[in-house]
Amino acid sequence: MNQAVWVVQTTLPGGWIEAVVGAWSASLVESGLAACVQRDRITSVYSWEGATESSEEWRIEIKSSAVKKDALIEAILADHPYDTPQIVAWEASSTSEYSDWVQG
Numbered sequence: 366m367n368q369a370v371w372v373v374q375t376t377l378p379g380g381w382i383e384a385v386v387g388a389w390s391a392s393l394v395e396s397g398l399a400a401c402v403q404r405d406r407i408t409s410v411y412s413w414e415g416a417t418e419s420s421e422e423w424r425i426e427i428k429s430s431a432v433k434k435d436a437l438i439e440a441i442l443a444d445h446p447y448d449t450p451q452i453v454a455w456e457a458s459s460t461s462e463y464s465d466w467v468q469g
Contacts, residue, residue, distance in 0.1 A: 368464030370400075371434045372426060373454045375441055376409065379421030386423050389444070393427060398437040400467040401428040430468045431456070 377386055390402040407424045410417065429437050438452055445452075459467070 368459055368461050369431070369456045370459045370464055370467045371429045371431055371454055372457050373399075373429060373434065373437055373441070373452065374427070375425050375445070375450055375452050376407070376447075377423040377425060378446060379406065379423060381423060386425075390425060392444075393437065393440065396440065397469070398433050398440055399427045399429050400469065402426070428467050432468075 377389065381389075386404055390404055393399040393402055403426045404423050407422055408419060409422050410419045412418070427437065434454060438454065441450065441452055
């Protein structure tokens, strides 16, 4: 493995139905900011406003290129329903073939 892709992760409300999460995810691919979006249901435990909370959420993992990463994060922030969304990003090693596909 000698090339890289960017992985950007966020969460969406667990109350959203699959079709809404799918449309939100598809919009990132259709806009060209993401090559791939994967989603799954999770339970998050976190501190919020001084209390420990637990809620069902959707984990959204997005594969993008270094060139598109910042614009992708801006798009997520512009359309995210949370006041303080989780957005984390890291560079991941990949195969040349997958990296080339992500780069477009």
